[in-house]
Amino acid sequence: MITLENLTKSFQQNKGSVRALDGVSLEIQQAAVCGVVGPAGAGKTTLLRCLGLLDRSDGGSIRMEGAELSGLDGRDLRAARRRIGVVPQGDSLLRQRTVAGNVALPLESADLSASQRRARVAELLDLVGLTDKAPVYPDQLSEGQRRRAAVAQALATRPSVLLADEPTAELDPATTDAVLTVLDRARSELGVTILVATEDTAVVRRLADDVVVLDRGNVVEQGKVLDLVSEPGSRIGSALFPAADQGRSATQPGRGHDVVAEVVLTGFAAVGALLPEASSRFDVELSILGGGMTRLGDTPVAKFSIGLSGERSESALKWMIDHDAQVHRAPARVDGVVAA
Structure with missing residues (x-):
């Protein structure tokens, strides 16, 4: 389980301090997929970076499987980071390395033999459906293939948590589905707990068990997706359903009904x-x-x-x-x- 309690984070800008996270508290169950939803500037990326131990929060607590991660330094921090895979926004692959070389990169500092590294890379490329692309360079891949290769790279060290920041941004529906299928396989086959930051409610609809809605660094709604769709006034519950077809004839509820x-x-x-x-x-x-x-x-x-x-x-x-x-x-x- 991942537990965040009263997490805060501010940044200094020209106009002064900006509070990116304002007392964020939530729990994510093991092997669940949690959608972190909100508009640009809501704090989604900051939340994932703090959870991934890439940025240090100003205050609050981050616990994973009972261990406190806030305030770690040195060797303990590096060890904790290996337990968390990160798929950053955009294209993170090194152009001078093949797909296999990119996936192997996190393994090169691990105590693994060359044959063990090759076996792990082959396993991950099979998981993401890119076995035939192992010798190919990133510029020869489609955008969707690069996103899947980034997921494979993030899973290389066998993390227990995977953080994916806008993994389907600007992808067409078919390519989006392929990326989400890979994330779903990571959860179901590897038991990885996944947090997906996104502005696209279709990602939540397709993948998430739980959802957290952020707005200006505050949690404005959270819970099980299937519970929230039943709650009157739920922002995410309403967003997960298609808009009513305005082209059809309108009916006035209550007129002629008991x-x-x-x-x-x-x-x-x-x-x-x-x-x-x-x-x-x-x-x-x-x-x-x-x-x-x-x-x-x-x-x-x-x-x-x-x-x-x-x-x-x-x-x-x-x-x-x-x-x-x-x-x-x-x-x-x-x-x-x-x-x-």
């Missing part, structure tokens, strides 16, 4: 069958007034504004709650229905 509510459904069975079964079981007319569907990791999730009409509308709503639907009454107007 009960109006917002319903969040999670899982294949619930998304596919819960609403029709409630309508049939209680002999009520159920109208979808707006909302959308998405997928969080491998889990389908739907958020709908619904209207119920009929004598047993309240019973139908209670039955949905009893069958694990998250239900909130009197939602704001949502126009159109979309699927993604």
Whole structure:
């Protein structure tokens, strides 16, 4: 587990001191993927650099697997850094080295034989799908391939934590998916705990178990992704669903319905069958007034504004709650229905 308590960090600029992190506290479970989300300047990169022991925080505590990392120096600091892999923003590969040479770079100061280094490099290139690119130089790779090679390099010393700073920035959807697949494999096959800093909620939707939303160095929201999508008013919960299709005809919630509510459904069975079964079981007319569907990791999730009409509308709503639907009454107007 990684635990941050009241982490602070300031920088001096021409206009004075700027607080990049302002009392950040969070916990990340082992082998989880945590998305660190926020606009440019929110403090995402600073948080990852402090956690990666590349920058020293001004105050607060960083603990990893029970060990305090704040304030380490010398040999202890170098040893702690080897437990943390870092994929920095942009292109970090050395142009004069081949892909294999770049991946091997962190191993050259380790007590490994040449054959052991070659075996580790081969293992990592297979993980990221670049085995055939081992003798190739970075300028001969696509941008997505360079990002995957950087992930392999960051994993070379078998770290328990991987920090990835905007690993999919400016990539097309197919290339983004390839990079996220590599990160997912690192978690599932190597048991690595991953923090991904990103402005792209699609990364959270595809990969993250947990999410932390930063704004001007402050944590404004955090929690399990599947929990936050069910919370009314959640910033990240709303952002993870596609916008309503404004091209469709708008419906005014509450007009002609006995009960109006917002319903969040999670899982294949619930998304596919819960609403029709409630309508049939209680002999009520159920109208979808707006909302959308998405997928969080491998889990389908739907958020709908619904209207119920009929004598047993309240019973139908209670039955949905009893069958694990998250239900909130009197939602704001949502126009159109979309699927993604």
